Amino acid sequence: MNTIKRCDWVTDSVLYQHYHDEEWGVPVRDDRLLFEYLILEGVQAGLSWITVLNKRAHYREVYDHFDARRIASYDEAKQAALLADPGIVRNRLKVGAAVINAQSFLKIQDQFGSFDTYIWQFVGGQPRQNTWAVQKDVPAKTAESDAMSKDLTKRGFKFVGSTICYAFMQATGMVNDHIVTCHCHAAASR
Template sequence: MEQERCGWVNSDPLYIRYHDEEWGVPVHDDRKLFEMLVLEGAQAGLSWYTVLKKREHYRKVFDGFDPELVAAYDEQKLAALLTDEGIIRNRLKVQAAVTNAQAFLKVKHEFGSFDRYIWSFVGGSPVHQHRTRLSEVPASTPESDAMSKDLKKRGFKFVGTTICYAFMQATGMVNDHVKACFRYSTTAEGQGNPVPGFETETLVTD
């Protein structure tokens, strides 16, 4: 008997593997968080499936999503990226990756890690949702609103509240697997672990 999954998953093994192994699993590695920030921004106006199919190529041409390297991209590098059919060739989105890398490094310097900063929007621990149907999953929440507002204030681009909530879902800040999905309970099992070294005080304020 085939395992039941969230309704947004198609039959592509790549998409199934992403759902089963990554989506909703807490991420605390800064480079991985930067990768997801760039890719969620690239998704704007498109489907995640479209971006997912291009992810390996993105990793290649964006130097493994090393924010130090991406922050230093010059016009020549940007021009090369915009001719690469393996990525989303949107100038604003490609430029945003560089801008966001620069802002990312500033946040990392201020808070010690981007991980520590971004997880403060959920108090350092994942939020375990209890959705029974896909239609109950929101496009945004007060937490993603706050994240979007603060990221924009810090100079980040393509970080609207809907993109921020998709980022939160993808990196396990929230568990939005529906109850019927086999990953609902298995993902929840690891959701009580806070960010390593995270204190309970609020890190981000207006």
């Protein structure tokens, strides 16, 4: 029997396995997708990622496919409708943060030309290749995620603590944190 070796945090969930194998750690340069990850990582604060992953398709639907321009203009009525929607995490602070973060995201795009240009500067424009032997060696935050968090906060973003920023860096392939025995490690290193 040939079993695929994955990172230890992956469960038996097919959705989780697909996310790990096809998305997590793959470098993302598309601004819309970067924004989606930033919002969803903030939503995850205090929850498990699988909870958010199970709701992601609905988030895409009700958050206008993470169109930052649309989200930046969400008024009180739209936010109230979101808070009444059981298909998302109904947390007033997190819903409000999405609007504030969209507004801040647009300012960064205006200033830097793209969010991609801005956010990838925290790793020098290239993915960091780590070689963790076991999951417990993977840090929850780094000097780079500290710097990212500090700068995003200064620019008005919410739910962007260092641990959230590091999870964002992992998800978007800014760092390769697949453990070395994971079947995805080598592919992410290319």
